[in-house]
Amino acid sequence: MNGSDRGLHSxxxxxxxxxxxxxxxxxxxxxxxxxxxxxxxxxxxTARLPYGSKSVETVARYAIEAAHYLESHGAQMLVIACNxxxxxxxxxxxxxxxxxxxxxxxxxxxxxxxATKNQxxxxxxxxxTVSSHAYRKALESxxxxxxxxxxxLLVPLVEEGWVEHSITEQVARIYLxxxxxxxxxxxxxxxxGCTHYPLLKPLLHRVTPGNVSIVDSAESTAHAGASRLRQxxxxxxxxxxxxxxxxxxxxxxxxxxxxxRLGERFLGHPIDNVEHVDLKE
Amino acid sequence: MNGSDRGLHSxxxxxxxxxxxxxxxxxxxxxxxxxxxxxxxxxxxTARLPYGSKSVETVARYAIEAAHYLESHGAQMLVIACNxxxxxxxxxxxxxxxxxxxxxxxxxxxxxxxATKNQxxxxxxxxxTVSSHAYRKALESxxxxxxxxxxxLLVPLVEEGWVEHSITEQVARIYLxxxxxxxxxxxxxxxxGCTHYPLLKPLLHRVTPGNVSIVDSAESTAHAGASRLRQxxxxxxxxxxxxxxxxxxxxxxxxxxxxxRLGERFLGHPIDNVEHVDLKE
Numbered sequence: 001m002n003g004s005d006r007g008l009h010s011x012x013x014x015x016x017x018x019x020x021x022x023x024x025x026x027x028x029x030x031x032x033x034x035x036x037x038x039x040x041x042x043x044x045x046t047a048r049l050p051y052g053s054k055s056v057e058t059v060a061r062y063a064i065e066a067a068h069y070l071e072s073h074g075a076q077m078l079v080i081a082c083n084x085x086x087x088x089x090x091x092x093x094x095x096x097x098x099x100x101x102x103x104x105x106x107x108x109x110x111x112x113x114x115a116t117k118n119q120x121x122x123x124x125x126x127x128x129t130v131s132s133h134a135y136r137k138a139l140e141s142x143x144x145x146x147x148x149x150x151x152x153l154l155v156p157l158v159e160e161g162w163v164e165h166s167i168t169e170q171v172a173r174i175y176l177x178x179x180x181x182x183x184x185x186x187x188x189x190x191x192x193g194c195t196h197y198p199l200l201k202p203l204l205h206r207v208t209p210g211n212v213s214i215v216d217s218a219e220s221t222a223h224a225g226a227s228r229l230r231q232x233x234x235x236x237x238x239x240x241x242x243x244x245x246x247x248x249x250x251x252x253x254x255x256x257x258x259x260x261r262l263g264e265r266f267l268g269h270p271i272d273n274v275e276h277v278d279l280k281e
Numbered sequence: 282m283n284g285s286d287r288g289l290h291s292x293x294x295x296x297x298x299x300x301x302x303x304x305x306x307x308x309x310x311x312x313x314x315x316x317x318x319x320x321x322x323x324x325x326x327t328a329r330l331p332y333g334s335k336s337v338e339t340v341a342r343y344a345i346e347a348a349h350y351l352e353s354h355g356a357q358m359l360v361i362a363c364n365x366x367x368x369x370x371x372x373x374x375x376x377x378x379x380x381x382x383x384x385x386x387x388x389x390x391x392x393x394x395x396a397t398k399n400q401x402x403x404x405x406x407x408x409x410t411v412s413s414h415a416y417r418k419a420l421e422s423x424x425x426x427x428x429x430x431x432x433x434l435l436v437p438l439v440e441e442g443w444v445e446h447s448i449t450e451q452v453a454r455i456y457l458x459x460x461x462x463x464x465x466x467x468x469x470x471x472x473x474g475c476t477h478y479p480l481l482k483p484l485l486h487r488v489t490p491g492n493v494s495i496v497d498s499a500e501s502t503a504h505a506g507a508s509r510l511r512q513x514x515x516x517x518x519x520x521x522x523x524x525x526x527x528x529x530x531x532x533x534x535x536x537x538x539x540x541x542r543l544g545e546r547f548l549g550h551p552i553d554n555v556e557h558v559d560l561k562e
Contacts, residue, residue, distance in 0.1 A: 046335075047329070047335060047336075047339045048328070048329050049334075053330075053440075053539075054327075054328060054535050054536070055328075055535050055536035055539070058328045058534075058535050058536075152437060152440070152441055153434075153437055153438065153441055155437075156433060156434050156436075156437040157434065159334075159433070160433055160434055167448060167451055167452060167455075170448055170451075171448060174448075253339075254335050254336050254339050255335070255336035255339075258334075258336070
Protein backbone atom coordinates (compact mmCIF):
# COMPACT_ATOMS: atom_id res chain seq x y z
CA MET A 1 0.00 0.00 0.00
CA ASN A 2 1.40 3.39 -0.88
CA GLY A 3 0.58 6.84 0.47
CA SER A 4 -2.13 7.28 -2.12
CA ASP A 5 -4.52 4.73 -0.74
CA ARG A 6 -3.76 4.78 2.97
CA GLY A 7 -6.70 3.76 5.04
CA LEU A 8 -8.81 2.59 2.12
CA HIS A 9 -8.77 -1.06 3.19
CA SER A 10 -9.51 -0.41 6.80
CA UNK A 11 -12.85 1.41 6.57
CA UNK A 12 -15.58 2.61 4.28
CA UNK A 13 -13.88 5.02 1.86
CA UNK A 14 -14.68 8.71 1.64
CA UNK A 15 -14.83 10.26 -1.82
CA UNK A 16 -14.18 13.98 -2.07
CA UNK A 17 -16.12 15.74 -4.80
CA UNK A 18 -15.07 19.23 -5.82
CA UNK A 19 -16.84 21.83 -7.94
CA UNK A 20 -16.93 25.59 -8.27
CA UNK A 21 -20.55 25.52 -7.18
CA UNK A 22 -23.66 23.37 -7.46
CA UNK A 23 -23.17 21.82 -10.90
CA UNK A 24 -20.90 19.11 -9.54
CA UNK A 25 -23.88 17.73 -7.64
CA UNK A 26 -24.94 16.17 -10.96
CA UNK A 27 -21.68 14.19 -10.77
CA UNK A 28 -22.34 13.31 -7.11
CA UNK A 29 -25.80 12.13 -8.14
CA UNK A 30 -24.26 9.87 -10.80
CA UNK A 31 -21.62 8.60 -8.33
CA UNK A 32 -24.35 7.60 -5.87
CA UNK A 33 -25.88 5.36 -8.50
CA UNK A 34 -22.68 3.43 -9.16
CA UNK A 35 -20.77 3.57 -5.83
CA UNK A 36 -23.01 2.77 -2.91
CA UNK A 37 -20.29 1.60 -0.54
CA UNK A 38 -18.70 5.01 0.10
CA UNK A 39 -19.28 8.22 1.99
CA UNK A 40 -19.09 11.58 0.26
CA UNK A 41 -17.64 14.97 1.07
CA UNK A 42 -18.60 17.72 -1.37
CA UNK A 43 -16.82 21.06 -1.62
CA UNK A 44 -18.54 23.85 -3.60
CA UNK A 45 -16.45 27.00 -4.01
CA THR A 46 -19.58 29.12 -4.33
CA ALA A 47 -17.94 32.34 -3.08
CA ARG A 48 -15.70 32.39 -6.13
CA LEU A 49 -17.85 30.82 -8.83
CA PRO A 50 -18.10 30.76 -11.74
CA TYR A 51 -14.71 29.41 -12.77
CA GLY A 52 -15.76 29.27 -16.44
CA SER A 53 -14.81 32.86 -17.21
CA LYS A 54 -11.55 32.94 -15.22
CA SER A 55 -7.87 32.42 -16.09
CA VAL A 56 -5.88 29.22 -15.70
CA GLU A 57 -3.71 30.67 -12.89
CA THR A 58 -6.71 31.71 -10.84
CA VAL A 59 -8.62 28.46 -11.35
CA ALA A 60 -5.55 26.36 -10.52
CA ARG A 61 -4.97 28.26 -7.27
CA TYR A 62 -8.61 27.83 -6.22
CA ALA A 63 -8.67 24.15 -7.21
CA ILE A 64 -5.54 23.26 -5.25
CA GLU A 65 -6.98 24.95 -2.15
CA ALA A 66 -10.11 22.84 -2.56
CA ALA A 67 -8.08 19.63 -2.97
CA HIS A 68 -6.18 20.32 0.25
CA TYR A 69 -9.42 21.11 2.06
CA LEU A 70 -11.06 17.85 0.99
CA GLU A 71 -7.98 15.80 1.88
CA SER A 72 -7.81 17.45 5.28
CA HIS A 73 -11.42 16.31 5.77
CA GLY A 74 -10.63 12.69 5.07
CA ALA A 75 -11.17 12.31 1.32
CA GLN A 76 -9.29 9.26 0.03
CA MET A 77 -10.08 9.86 -3.62
CA LEU A 78 -10.90 13.18 -5.30
CA VAL A 79 -13.38 13.61 -8.11
CA ILE A 80 -13.09 16.99 -9.84
CA ALA A 81 -16.71 17.43 -10.83
CA CYS A 82 -15.98 20.68 -12.64
CA ASN A 83 -15.08 20.71 -16.30
CA UNK A 84 -13.28 24.05 -16.06
CA UNK A 85 -11.14 22.97 -13.09
CA UNK A 86 -10.36 19.65 -14.80
CA UNK A 87 -9.53 21.33 -18.09
CA UNK A 88 -7.33 23.99 -16.54
CA UNK A 89 -5.89 22.39 -13.42
CA UNK A 90 -6.06 18.57 -13.38
CA UNK A 91 -2.28 18.23 -13.59
CA UNK A 92 -1.66 20.75 -10.84
CA UNK A 93 -4.30 19.14 -8.60
CA UNK A 94 -2.89 15.66 -9.21
CA UNK A 95 0.59 16.94 -8.31
CA UNK A 96 -0.68 18.72 -5.20
CA UNK A 97 -2.88 15.87 -3.89
CA UNK A 98 -1.76 12.80 -1.94
CA UNK A 99 -4.72 10.68 -3.11
CA UNK A 100 -5.94 9.62 -6.58
CA UNK A 101 -7.62 12.39 -8.59
CA UNK A 102 -10.28 11.75 -11.24
CA UNK A 103 -11.28 14.51 -13.65
CA UNK A 104 -14.29 14.77 -15.94
CA UNK A 105 -12.57 15.33 -19.29
CA UNK A 106 -10.95 11.94 -19.96
CA UNK A 107 -14.08 9.94 -19.02
CA UNK A 108 -16.16 12.23 -21.24
CA UNK A 109 -13.76 11.77 -24.16
CA UNK A 110 -13.74 8.00 -23.65
CA UNK A 111 -17.54 7.85 -23.68
CA UNK A 112 -17.62 9.96 -26.84
CA UNK A 113 -15.18 7.55 -28.50
CA UNK A 114 -17.55 4.67 -27.69
CA ALA A 115 -20.63 6.54 -28.90
CA THR A 116 -19.47 7.96 -32.23
CA LYS A 117 -19.72 6.18 -35.56
CA ASN A 118 -18.18 8.87 -37.79
CA GLN A 119 -15.50 10.20 -35.41
CA UNK A 120 -16.94 13.73 -35.40
CA UNK A 121 -17.63 15.16 -31.97
CA UNK A 122 -19.06 18.48 -30.81
CA UNK A 123 -18.21 19.57 -27.26
CA UNK A 124 -20.07 22.38 -25.51
CA UNK A 125 -18.78 24.02 -22.33
CA UNK A 126 -17.78 27.25 -20.61
CA UNK A 127 -15.46 29.81 -22.15
CA UNK A 128 -12.51 28.66 -20.01
CA THR A 129 -13.04 24.95 -20.73
CA VAL A 130 -13.23 25.59 -24.46
CA SER A 131 -10.22 27.94 -24.48
CA SER A 132 -8.12 25.30 -22.77
CA HIS A 133 -8.83 22.82 -25.61
CA ALA A 134 -8.63 20.02 -23.03
CA TYR A 135 -11.49 18.12 -24.71
CA ARG A 136 -10.03 18.57 -28.20
CA LYS A 137 -6.69 17.20 -27.03
CA ALA A 138 -8.36 14.24 -25.29
CA LEU A 139 -10.52 13.49 -28.34
CA GLU A 140 -7.76 13.93 -30.94
CA SER A 141 -5.54 11.56 -28.98
CA UNK A 142 -8.29 9.01 -29.67
CA UNK A 143 -8.24 9.80 -33.41
CA UNK A 144 -11.50 11.75 -33.21
CA UNK A 145 -12.25 15.14 -34.77
CA UNK A 146 -13.50 17.71 -32.30
CA UNK A 147 -15.32 21.02 -32.55
CA UNK A 148 -15.52 22.91 -29.26
CA UNK A 149 -18.15 25.61 -28.67
CA UNK A 150 -18.40 27.94 -25.68
CA UNK A 151 -22.00 28.44 -24.50
CA UNK A 152 -21.66 31.03 -21.70
CA LEU A 153 -25.40 31.72 -21.38
CA LEU A 154 -26.44 28.15 -20.60
CA VAL A 155 -25.17 28.17 -16.99
CA PRO A 156 -27.08 31.34 -16.00
CA LEU A 157 -30.17 30.03 -17.80
CA VAL A 158 -30.02 26.80 -15.78
CA GLU A 159 -29.46 28.79 -12.57
CA GLU A 160 -32.49 30.94 -13.45
CA GLY A 161 -34.44 27.66 -13.51
CA TRP A 162 -35.33 28.06 -17.20
CA VAL A 163 -34.43 24.48 -18.12
CA GLU A 164 -37.53 24.06 -20.30
CA HIS A 165 -37.99 27.71 -21.33
CA SER A 166 -38.40 28.83 -24.94
CA ILE A 167 -35.60 31.38 -24.44
CA THR A 168 -33.22 28.59 -23.45
CA GLU A 169 -34.30 26.57 -26.47
CA GLN A 170 -33.59 29.52 -28.79
CA VAL A 171 -30.21 30.13 -27.18
CA ALA A 172 -29.31 26.44 -27.48
CA ARG A 173 -30.37 26.45 -31.16
CA ILE A 174 -28.10 29.46 -31.85
CA TYR A 175 -25.09 27.89 -30.14
CA LEU A 176 -25.62 24.45 -31.66
CA UNK A 177 -26.19 25.84 -35.17
CA UNK A 178 -22.77 27.48 -34.91
CA UNK A 179 -21.21 24.26 -33.61
CA UNK A 180 -22.89 21.81 -36.02
CA UNK A 181 -21.74 23.76 -39.11
CA UNK A 182 -19.33 23.31 -41.99
CA UNK A 183 -17.22 20.18 -41.47
CA UNK A 184 -19.21 19.28 -38.36
CA UNK A 185 -22.76 19.54 -39.75
CA UNK A 186 -22.93 15.74 -39.57
CA UNK A 187 -21.20 15.27 -36.19
CA UNK A 188 -22.97 12.40 -34.45
CA UNK A 189 -21.97 12.97 -30.80
CA UNK A 190 -22.48 15.91 -28.47
CA UNK A 191 -20.43 16.00 -25.25
CA UNK A 192 -21.91 18.01 -22.38
CA GLY A 193 -18.69 19.56 -21.13
CA CYS A 194 -20.21 21.40 -18.17
CA THR A 195 -21.92 19.95 -15.13
CA HIS A 196 -24.87 22.33 -15.43
CA TYR A 197 -25.82 20.95 -18.82
CA PRO A 198 -27.26 17.56 -17.77
CA LEU A 199 -30.30 19.53 -16.52
CA LEU A 200 -30.82 20.62 -20.14
CA LYS A 201 -30.62 17.08 -21.60
CA PRO A 202 -34.30 16.83 -22.63
CA LEU A 203 -34.16 20.25 -24.30
CA LEU A 204 -30.83 19.49 -26.00
CA HIS A 205 -32.24 16.20 -27.34
CA ARG A 206 -35.01 18.24 -29.00
CA VAL A 207 -32.68 20.75 -30.66
CA THR A 208 -30.07 18.29 -31.99
CA PRO A 209 -30.61 15.97 -34.99
CA GLY A 210 -32.15 12.61 -34.08
CA ASN A 211 -28.99 10.64 -34.82
CA VAL A 212 -26.83 12.60 -32.35
CA SER A 213 -25.78 10.80 -29.16
CA ILE A 214 -25.51 13.01 -26.08
CA VAL A 215 -22.63 12.14 -23.77
CA ASP A 216 -23.05 13.27 -20.19
CA SER A 217 -19.62 13.69 -18.56
CA ALA A 218 -21.21 13.30 -15.14
CA GLU A 219 -22.21 9.69 -15.85
CA SER A 220 -18.92 8.82 -17.54
CA THR A 221 -16.98 10.28 -14.63
CA ALA A 222 -18.98 8.32 -12.08
CA HIS A 223 -18.12 5.10 -13.89
CA ALA A 224 -14.43 6.07 -14.09
CA GLY A 225 -14.49 6.85 -10.37
CA ALA A 226 -16.07 3.49 -9.62
CA SER A 227 -13.40 1.65 -11.64
CA ARG A 228 -10.60 3.45 -9.85
CA LEU A 229 -12.13 2.80 -6.47
CA ARG A 230 -12.46 -0.90 -7.27
CA GLN A 231 -8.71 -1.02 -7.93
CA UNK A 232 -8.09 0.58 -4.56
CA UNK A 233 -10.78 -1.24 -2.54
CA UNK A 234 -11.36 -4.69 -4.03
CA UNK A 235 -14.21 -5.28 -1.58
CA UNK A 236 -16.26 -2.71 -3.50
CA UNK A 237 -15.98 -4.87 -6.62
CA UNK A 238 -16.56 -8.08 -4.67
CA UNK A 239 -19.84 -6.80 -3.33
CA UNK A 240 -18.55 -6.96 0.23
CA UNK A 241 -19.10 -3.29 0.98
CA UNK A 242 -21.80 -2.37 3.43
CA UNK A 243 -24.75 -1.17 1.37
CA UNK A 244 -25.94 1.24 3.99
CA UNK A 245 -27.01 4.77 3.16
CA UNK A 246 -23.97 6.92 2.33
CA UNK A 247 -23.07 9.71 4.71
CA UNK A 248 -22.69 13.17 3.22
CA UNK A 249 -20.84 16.29 4.20
CA UNK A 250 -21.33 19.44 2.17
CA UNK A 251 -19.02 22.44 2.37
CA UNK A 252 -19.67 25.74 0.60
CA UNK A 253 -17.63 28.94 0.61
CA UNK A 254 -20.69 31.19 0.19
CA UNK A 255 -24.23 31.11 1.64
CA UNK A 256 -25.18 27.66 2.94
CA UNK A 257 -28.87 28.46 2.60
CA UNK A 258 -28.52 29.16 -1.11
CA UNK A 259 -26.39 26.03 -1.53
CA UNK A 260 -29.12 23.95 0.07
CA ARG A 261 -31.88 25.54 -2.00
CA LEU A 262 -30.21 25.47 -5.44
CA GLY A 263 -28.24 22.31 -4.75
CA GLU A 264 -31.35 20.19 -4.26
CA ARG A 265 -32.30 20.96 -7.87
CA PHE A 266 -29.02 19.45 -9.08
CA LEU A 267 -28.76 16.54 -6.66
CA GLY A 268 -32.39 15.59 -6.95
CA HIS A 269 -32.90 15.04 -3.23
CA PRO A 270 -32.82 17.10 -0.03
CA ILE A 271 -29.55 18.51 1.30
CA ASP A 272 -29.44 18.83 5.08
CA ASN A 273 -26.03 19.57 6.43
CA VAL A 274 -24.10 22.31 4.66
CA GLU A 275 -21.16 23.88 6.49
CA HIS A 276 -19.76 27.25 5.59
CA VAL A 277 -16.03 27.32 4.84
CA ASP A 278 -14.10 30.56 5.19
CA LEU A 279 -11.01 30.13 3.05
CA LYS A 280 -8.26 32.46 4.23
CA GLU A 281 -8.05 35.40 1.85
CA MET B 282 -8.43 69.24 7.46
CA ASN B 283 -9.18 65.84 8.92
CA GLY B 284 -7.76 62.43 8.12
CA SER B 285 -10.39 61.88 5.47
CA ASP B 286 -9.09 64.41 3.00
CA ARG B 287 -5.38 64.52 3.67
CA GLY B 288 -3.38 65.50 0.63
CA LEU B 289 -6.38 66.58 -1.41
CA HIS B 290 -5.39 70.25 -1.37
CA SER B 291 -1.79 69.68 -2.18
CA UNK B 292 -2.01 67.94 -5.56
CA UNK B 293 -4.30 66.65 -8.25
CA UNK B 294 -6.60 64.20 -6.50
CA UNK B 295 -6.75 60.48 -7.25
CA UNK B 296 -10.19 58.88 -7.30
CA UNK B 297 -10.34 55.16 -6.62
CA UNK B 298 -13.10 53.32 -8.46
CA UNK B 299 -14.04 49.83 -7.35
CA UNK B 300 -16.15 47.19 -9.02
CA UNK B 301 -16.44 43.41 -9.05
CA UNK B 302 -15.43 43.46 -12.71
CA UNK B 303 -15.84 45.56 -15.84
CA UNK B 304 -19.28 47.05 -15.28
CA UNK B 305 -17.92 49.82 -13.07
CA UNK B 306 -16.12 51.18 -16.11
CA UNK B 307 -19.49 52.69 -17.11
CA UNK B 308 -19.24 54.71 -13.89
CA UNK B 309 -15.63 55.65 -14.64
CA UNK B 310 -16.76 56.77 -18.10
CA UNK B 311 -19.42 58.99 -16.51
CA UNK B 312 -16.90 60.34 -13.95
CA UNK B 313 -14.53 61.35 -16.75
CA UNK B 314 -17.25 63.51 -18.24
CA UNK B 315 -17.86 65.48 -15.04
CA UNK B 316 -14.50 65.42 -13.21
CA UNK B 317 -11.62 66.26 -15.53
CA UNK B 318 -9.23 67.48 -12.88
CA UNK B 319 -8.48 64.12 -11.28
CA UNK B 320 -6.53 60.94 -11.88
CA UNK B 321 -8.20 57.54 -11.60
CA UNK B 322 -7.29 54.18 -10.14
CA UNK B 323 -9.70 51.38 -11.00
CA UNK B 324 -9.85 48.05 -9.18
CA UNK B 325 -11.83 45.22 -10.82
CA UNK B 326 -12.13 42.07 -8.68
CA THR B 327 -12.50 39.91 -11.77
CA ALA B 328 -11.16 36.75 -10.13
CA ARG B 329 -14.15 36.66 -7.79
CA LEU B 330 -16.92 38.16 -9.91
CA PRO B 331 -19.84 38.18 -10.08
CA TYR B 332 -20.79 39.55 -6.66
CA GLY B 333 -24.48 39.62 -7.63
CA SER B 334 -25.20 36.04 -6.61
CA LYS B 335 -23.12 36.04 -3.40
CA SER B 336 -23.90 36.59 0.29
CA VAL B 337 -23.51 39.82 2.24
CA GLU B 338 -20.62 38.46 4.33
CA THR B 339 -18.62 37.41 1.29
CA VAL B 340 -19.25 40.62 -0.64
CA ALA B 341 -18.36 42.77 2.39
CA ARG B 342 -15.08 40.94 2.89
CA TYR B 343 -14.12 41.34 -0.77
CA ALA B 344 -15.18 44.99 -0.86
CA ILE B 345 -13.15 45.95 2.21
CA GLU B 346 -10.06 44.30 0.71
CA ALA B 347 -10.59 46.36 -2.43
CA ALA B 348 -10.99 49.59 -0.42
CA HIS B 349 -7.72 48.96 1.39
CA TYR B 350 -5.99 48.18 -1.89
CA LEU B 351 -7.15 51.39 -3.53
CA GLU B 352 -6.21 53.50 -0.52
CA SER B 353 -2.77 51.92 -0.41
CA HIS B 354 -2.41 53.01 -4.02
CA GLY B 355 -3.14 56.63 -3.27
CA ALA B 356 -6.92 56.94 -3.71
CA GLN B 357 -8.21 59.98 -1.81
CA MET B 358 -11.87 59.30 -2.51
CA LEU B 359 -13.51 55.95 -3.24
CA VAL B 360 -16.39 55.43 -5.65
CA ILE B 361 -18.05 52.04 -5.28
CA ALA B 362 -19.11 51.54 -8.86
CA CYS B 363 -20.84 48.26 -8.06
CA ASN B 364 -24.47 48.19 -7.05
CA UNK B 365 -24.13 44.88 -5.23
CA UNK B 366 -21.14 46.04 -3.18
CA UNK B 367 -22.88 49.34 -2.39
CA UNK B 368 -26.12 47.62 -1.46
CA UNK B 369 -24.47 45.01 0.74
CA UNK B 370 -21.33 46.67 2.08
CA UNK B 371 -21.38 50.50 1.85
CA UNK B 372 -21.49 50.89 5.63
CA UNK B 373 -18.67 48.42 6.20
CA UNK B 374 -16.53 50.03 3.49
CA UNK B 375 -17.17 53.51 4.88
CA UNK B 376 -16.15 52.30 8.35
CA UNK B 377 -13.05 50.56 7.01
CA UNK B 378 -11.84 53.39 4.76
CA UNK B 379 -9.90 56.51 5.79
CA UNK B 380 -11.20 58.57 2.84
CA UNK B 381 -14.72 59.53 1.70
CA UNK B 382 -16.73 56.72 0.10
CA UNK B 383 -19.46 57.30 -2.49
CA UNK B 384 -21.84 54.47 -3.40
CA UNK B 385 -24.22 54.14 -6.36
CA UNK B 386 -27.51 53.55 -4.54
CA UNK B 387 -28.20 56.96 -2.94
CA UNK B 388 -27.36 58.94 -6.11
CA UNK B 389 -29.58 56.58 -8.12
CA UNK B 390 -32.45 57.01 -5.65
CA UNK B 391 -32.01 60.80 -5.68
CA UNK B 392 -32.12 60.89 -9.48
CA UNK B 393 -35.26 58.73 -9.47
CA UNK B 394 -36.90 61.15 -7.01
CA UNK B 395 -36.19 64.00 -9.44
CA ALA B 396 -37.45 62.08 -12.46
CA THR B 397 -40.71 60.61 -11.20
CA LYS B 398 -44.08 62.35 -11.38
CA ASN B 399 -46.23 59.65 -9.76
CA GLN B 400 -43.78 58.38 -7.12
CA UNK B 401 -43.75 54.83 -8.52
CA UNK B 402 -40.30 53.47 -9.28
CA UNK B 403 -39.14 50.14 -10.69
CA UNK B 404 -35.54 49.12 -9.92
CA UNK B 405 -33.79 46.31 -11.80
CA UNK B 406 -30.56 44.73 -10.56
CA UNK B 407 -28.77 41.56 -9.57
CA UNK B 408 -30.19 39.00 -7.18
CA UNK B 409 -27.99 40.23 -4.30
CA THR B 410 -28.79 43.92 -4.85
CA VAL B 411 -32.51 43.21 -4.94
CA SER B 412 -32.43 40.90 -1.91
CA SER B 413 -30.70 43.61 0.12
CA HIS B 414 -33.61 46.02 -0.55
CA ALA B 415 -31.07 48.87 -0.45
CA TYR B 416 -32.86 50.70 -3.27
CA ARG B 417 -36.29 50.19 -1.74
CA LYS B 418 -35.07 51.64 1.55
CA ALA B 419 -33.41 54.61 -0.18
CA LEU B 420 -36.53 55.29 -2.28
CA GLU B 421 -39.04 54.81 0.54
CA SER B 422 -37.09 57.27 2.70
CA UNK B 423 -37.88 59.78 -0.08
CA UNK B 424 -41.61 58.92 0.09
CA UNK B 425 -41.44 56.93 -3.15
CA UNK B 426 -42.98 53.52 -3.82
CA UNK B 427 -40.48 50.97 -5.10
CA UNK B 428 -40.73 47.64 -6.88
CA UNK B 429 -37.41 45.78 -7.13
CA UNK B 430 -36.86 43.06 -9.74
CA UNK B 431 -33.82 40.78 -10.05
CA UNK B 432 -32.73 40.23 -13.66
CA UNK B 433 -29.89 37.70 -13.35
CA LEU B 434 -29.65 36.96 -17.09
CA LEU B 435 -28.96 40.53 -18.20
CA VAL B 436 -25.32 40.58 -17.03
CA PRO B 437 -24.33 37.41 -18.90
CA LEU B 438 -26.23 38.64 -21.98
CA VAL B 439 -24.25 41.91 -21.94
CA GLU B 440 -21.01 39.96 -21.42
CA GLU B 441 -21.93 37.75 -24.39
CA GLY B 442 -22.09 41.00 -26.40
CA TRP B 443 -25.81 40.54 -27.18
CA VAL B 444 -26.76 44.12 -26.30
CA GLU B 445 -29.02 44.45 -29.37
CA HIS B 446 -30.00 40.78 -29.75
CA SER B 447 -33.60 39.60 -30.05
CA ILE B 448 -32.99 37.11 -27.22
CA THR B 449 -31.98 39.94 -24.90
CA GLU B 450 -35.06 41.90 -25.92
CA GLN B 451 -37.31 38.92 -25.13
CA VAL B 452 -35.61 38.39 -21.76
CA ALA B 453 -35.94 42.09 -20.92
CA ARG B 454 -39.64 42.00 -21.88
CA ILE B 455 -40.22 39.01 -19.57
CA TYR B 456 -38.46 40.65 -16.62
CA LEU B 457 -40.06 44.07 -17.14
CA UNK B 458 -43.55 42.63 -17.61
CA UNK B 459 -43.18 41.02 -14.17
CA UNK B 460 -41.91 44.30 -12.70
CA UNK B 461 -44.40 46.67 -14.34
CA UNK B 462 -47.42 44.70 -13.09
CA UNK B 463 -50.24 45.13 -10.60
CA UNK B 464 -49.72 48.27 -8.56
CA UNK B 465 -46.68 49.23 -10.63
CA UNK B 466 -48.15 48.87 -14.14
CA UNK B 467 -48.03 52.69 -14.37
CA UNK B 468 -44.61 53.24 -12.74
CA UNK B 469 -42.97 56.11 -14.59
CA UNK B 470 -39.30 55.62 -13.66
CA UNK B 471 -36.93 52.70 -14.21
CA UNK B 472 -33.66 52.68 -12.24
CA UNK B 473 -30.79 50.70 -13.78
CA GLY B 474 -29.43 49.21 -10.56
CA CYS B 475 -26.50 47.41 -12.13
CA THR B 476 -23.51 48.88 -13.94
CA HIS B 477 -23.86 46.45 -16.85
CA TYR B 478 -27.28 47.76 -17.74
CA PRO B 479 -26.33 51.15 -19.25
CA LEU B 480 -25.13 49.17 -22.29
CA LEU B 481 -28.74 48.01 -22.71
CA LYS B 482 -30.24 51.51 -22.51
CA PRO B 483 -31.36 51.72 -26.17
CA LEU B 484 -32.99 48.27 -25.94
CA LEU B 485 -34.62 49.05 -22.57
CA HIS B 486 -36.04 52.29 -24.00
CA ARG B 487 -37.73 50.16 -26.69
CA VAL B 488 -39.30 47.68 -24.28
CA THR B 489 -40.61 50.16 -21.69
CA PRO B 490 -43.65 52.42 -22.18
CA GLY B 491 -42.83 55.79 -23.78
CA ASN B 492 -43.51 57.78 -20.60
CA VAL B 493 -40.96 55.88 -18.50
CA SER B 494 -37.77 57.76 -17.54
CA ILE B 495 -34.67 55.59 -17.34
CA VAL B 496 -32.30 56.53 -14.52
CA ASP B 497 -28.72 55.45 -15.02
CA SER B 498 -27.00 55.11 -11.62
CA ALA B 499 -23.62 55.53 -13.31
CA GLU B 500 -24.41 59.12 -14.33
CA SER B 501 -26.03 60.00 -11.00
CA THR B 502 -23.05 58.62 -9.12
CA ALA B 503 -20.58 60.61 -11.21
CA HIS B 504 -22.43 63.81 -10.34
CA ALA B 505 -22.52 62.86 -6.64
CA GLY B 506 -18.78 62.14 -6.79
CA ALA B 507 -18.14 65.52 -8.40
CA SER B 508 -20.13 67.34 -5.69
CA ARG B 509 -18.25 65.59 -2.93
CA LEU B 510 -14.92 66.27 -4.57
CA ARG B 511 -15.77 69.98 -4.89
CA GLN B 512 -16.35 70.09 -1.13
CA UNK B 513 -12.93 68.57 -0.59
CA UNK B 514 -11.02 70.37 -3.33
CA UNK B 515 -12.60 73.80 -3.92
CA UNK B 516 -10.21 74.38 -6.84
CA UNK B 517 -12.17 71.77 -8.81
CA UNK B 518 -15.32 73.87 -8.48
CA UNK B 519 -13.44 77.09 -9.11
CA UNK B 520 -12.15 75.80 -12.41
CA UNK B 521 -8.57 76.04 -11.18
CA UNK B 522 -7.73 72.41 -11.71
CA UNK B 523 -5.35 71.53 -14.49
CA UNK B 524 -7.50 70.27 -17.34
CA UNK B 525 -4.87 67.89 -18.62
CA UNK B 526 -5.64 64.33 -19.65
CA UNK B 527 -6.35 62.19 -16.58
CA UNK B 528 -3.89 59.46 -15.72
CA UNK B 529 -5.32 55.95 -15.27
CA UNK B 530 -4.23 52.87 -13.41
CA UNK B 531 -6.21 49.68 -13.80
CA UNK B 532 -5.90 46.71 -11.47
CA UNK B 533 -7.62 43.37 -12.03
CA UNK B 534 -7.52 40.20 -9.96
CA UNK B 535 -7.97 37.90 -12.98
CA UNK B 536 -6.62 37.96 -16.55
CA UNK B 537 -5.42 41.42 -17.57
CA UNK B 538 -5.83 40.57 -21.26
CA UNK B 539 -9.52 39.81 -20.78
CA UNK B 540 -9.95 42.95 -18.68
CA UNK B 541 -8.45 45.02 -21.48
CA ARG B 542 -10.57 43.36 -24.17
CA LEU B 543 -13.97 43.38 -22.40
CA GLY B 544 -13.27 46.59 -20.51
CA GLU B 545 -12.90 48.68 -23.64
CA ARG B 546 -16.52 47.82 -24.49
CA PHE B 547 -17.68 49.36 -21.20
CA LEU B 548 -15.30 52.32 -21.03
CA GLY B 549 -15.72 53.22 -24.67
CA HIS B 550 -12.01 53.83 -25.30
CA PRO B 551 -8.78 51.82 -25.27
CA ILE B 552 -7.33 50.47 -22.02
CA ASP B 553 -3.55 50.23 -22.00
CA ASN B 554 -2.08 49.56 -18.61
CA VAL B 555 -3.75 46.81 -16.62
CA GLU B 556 -1.81 45.31 -13.72
CA HIS B 557 -2.64 41.94 -12.25
CA VAL B 558 -3.27 41.90 -8.50
CA ASP B 559 -2.83 38.70 -6.54
CA LEU B 560 -4.88 39.14 -3.38
CA LYS B 561 -3.58 36.86 -0.64
CA GLU B 562 -5.89 33.89 -0.31
